[in-house]
Amino acid sequence: MIKTFNRGGVHPPENKISRNAALEQLVPEGIIRIFISQHIGAPAECIVAKGDKVKTGQLIAKANGFVSANVHSSVSGTVLGIENIADYQGIKKPAVCIQVEGDEWEESIDRSAEINRDLSKTSEEILAKITEAGLVGLGGATFPTHVKLAVPKGKTAKAIIINGAECEPYLTSDHRVMLERGEELLIGVQLLKKAVNVDKAYIGIETNKQDAIDSLKKTAVNYSGIEIVSLEPKYPQGGEKQLIKSITGIEVPDRALPIETGCIVSNICTTLAVYEAVQKNKPLFENSITVTGKNLKIQKNFIVRVGTPLSQLIKAIGGIPENTGKIISGGPMMGRAVSNLEAPTMKGSGAVLFITDDEAKRGTKSNCIRCSKCVAACPMRLQPFLLYKLAERNMLEELKEISVHACIECGCCLYTCPANLPLVDYIRLGKTRAMKLIVKPK
Amino acid sequence: MNKLIISPSPHVHGEFSTKRLMRDVVIALLPALLVSFYFFGFGAVKVVGLSVISCVVFEFLIQKFLLKTAPSINDLSAVVTGLILSLNLPSNLPWWIVIIGSLIAIGVGKMVFGGLGNNPFNPALVGRVFLLIARPVEMTTWPLPLTAVTPDATTGATPLAIIKEGLKNGLTIDQIKESSDYTFSYLDTLFGQIGGSLGEVSAVALLLGFAYLLVRKVITWHIPVSIFAAVIVFSGILHFANPDRFIDPLFHLLTGGMILGAVYMATDYVTSPMTLKGMMVYGTGIGLLTILIRTFGSYPEGISFAILFMNAIVPLINKYMKPKLFGEVK
């Protein structure tokens, strides 16, 4: 049976044009810049200094507190210093700059291609390895994985849900991982199950990746308690709350964490990283990045070291095509436009997307015709048109009253709006203001 | 390479635009227009053309010289208003009345509130009701379809008016159906062999347009279907209670612009509720009011008034009929 969530959502054209490009390692060169804060939570504490020699996989910044994550060097070479580096959006953050010299890995990392099927580690051991490896959610939010796996007192986990929906158009890196690293992925799932002591796991995959569904189903017969669930392609199916609803039929209560339903959701790439961290001792220092766009001659799914400058990825696909209007880090629905092409990649970077100039600009804004398409499209069942008007007028109390906190910023409202109103722009702003999340520069 | 464009997400946009939605409404109205041209001939062409052109011109002039904003006639909303207004008029209406109706529809119905998106009432209906009250004789002299014209009868009453008149004269429904005025069958109302305004004559053509609107996702089924349901249930109860006094639901559905109103006028985006629940309440209200006005009021036809009345209640419906939040906890 093909499942999905019941209300809201949109069907943007899939455009998965890079689906057949096999994962490919991008060799790091030049200077690599690794942000010491690549996750939600406290920034890590830097433990290297200028002039230090580091190896690939060596710890360079230590987690600072529980909600934080270790950061490891993604290359071997000499530390040039800790500088403020502009990220994709031009916002400066401290980063460790390393001059690449060869590629010498830490001895503890198992670099063999052999699959390690040993599942004898205890829950504590697995969690310790995950914490050690600095794992964060690779779906985009970069929430530290060990925090997510720590079930709060009084709550019990019942199932692990693996998010293979990849509902964003264009993106294919999860798809490639499922196809090429299927068995390792399933071992990762088993490890996650063991870490939180549950015996049921679901992998939700949209039916536009039928080959991945088939191959994983074939492999999954060797692993107990893993169910592959076919999902109807619909955005934002990969949203945590939508995915739980699609697979289990339970809605995460308003203002509650997903654990309330007994489900813990993990991303495909994160799960693979769990396998690598636990079975291969490999910290998180590289991730898969889709480089795609309608105007690119070659589509790629790269495995990229964290901290590689974006310009190097662009060089690898032969430069920016002349008719590029916009470059996006992430998918077209929730990714962020890039203004700084020298910025280094981060743990959470999942894609680099080129949009042609005729598609890059939004349409002209006109009057709201109250067509209610935004209300129908909102997967959280909010009233975007109303939130928009209130947010534009900065009426924060009223915004709170109509549950602005529930907005997941998926962008369905703006996607569907016939009047091209910047709905989610203002709702996002109103949400941060109403919930006092905005941080003013000092 | 040009300067990179930066914007917040999302970076792609769906297929909808105001213009496309309005164009789809125009396309959906084409079958009904063609049928009216066939039955009413050149008179119908004249009324439609005049109404559309004057609506567009008035919108343009008001935006340009009164509101001093950039004219937005490109979005085709004035064309839709003009078309729907004309479908509410008899084909022999003098030209100047059509123009006055357009002026009221665009000027009073829409522009005084700030243009598209801000008007509380359906502009075409404002124009229509204004004309109905201001020029009742011209507005209720319905020419018969060309195919039904006889040497001594070029105009006739609408089916609803015949029933109303008959009931007033103390006849029962069965007696009215046997009288000489009652010259049509249900099949005629389905295809348009009856007297009436341009758009209310052919149920089939209108339903064809309804199907198109549903396929193109311009509207959802909620408003029309809840109107039809309310009409069937309410008039059905009345009919079964007293078949001599109240005519059957099918008759109500097929006559008096019921389909035109339910599919094209009640579903007007601007003046209908924002949530599906609200749409059902709104549709049910329209259905009930229509039957109430038709059977107990002094006007034979009621859907225009019913829609306008429910338009006024829409803000209230929007306030109370909120969608249930994802994972809402009470």
Next chain:
Amino acid sequence: MDSTILTTVIMLGVLAAMLAAVLYIVAQKFKVVEDERIDGTESMLPGANCGGCGYTGCRSFAEALVKTDDISVMFCPVGGNAAMTKIAEYLGKKVEAKDSEIAVVRCAGSCANRQRINEFDGAASCAVMAATYSGDTDCSYGCLGRGDCVSVCNFGAIYINGETMLPEIDEDKCTACGNCVKACPKLIIELRKKGPKSRRIYVSCINKDKGAVARKACTVACIGCAACRKACTFESIVIENFLAYIDPNKCRLCRKCVEVCPTESIIELNFPPRKPKMEIQEQKTDGAGSETAAS
């Protein structure tokens, strides 16, 4: 006929009398007893409801003034000292005279001075833009030019200059209510002492990058070279994070710093022309100053 009219008149008269009685009773029963001084105080306030005092409007400020014993820290920037003295007299409380202030825009990165390197296509709001990325120039501190300050100003005292794309203050209209200061996501606008004869000197830049980086992004950026600090004889200039700041309380308006600034990022307003020997300097500073000077 007569009787009809008579009955009507009597009926309506009785009805009116009854309703009037009801209204009177209701008004008496639900009467809110309020300190009448609140009304009196409110009438002395400007009635702009701008929120510059920190309260939601003039009424709530008047209430606060009446209820608070020590009102010396409360101030209505629109009414100014005149209104506050009058109110204090009326309420029998004490206020201290404050220097009148005015908003200044601390960015001179016009289109000519600061190259636009990308194009923003989101909602026309500085707050949305600031939440999206660092801005459409290399300077991540500078004005975004989307006019959030303009839309919050209740006095029409701020507007975007079409040529420079920077906000400008209309000195006659600005009441220093501070709404624009709160609205600016980049914290560019500052309330400064208006100064004698509206003369004032300030650094029109808030870029905290290293000098070379700042200079590359904008030709009139403060590069933190400290030439002004050396020139200042009153120790009114501090330099922090490669950025100079002139303390308005210490500055004696001698204009020495303006002359030495290599990037012309220090701006003087409403001064008389300099003596002839400074002619060359004068042209230069006027050129830079005119961008933010009130028209």
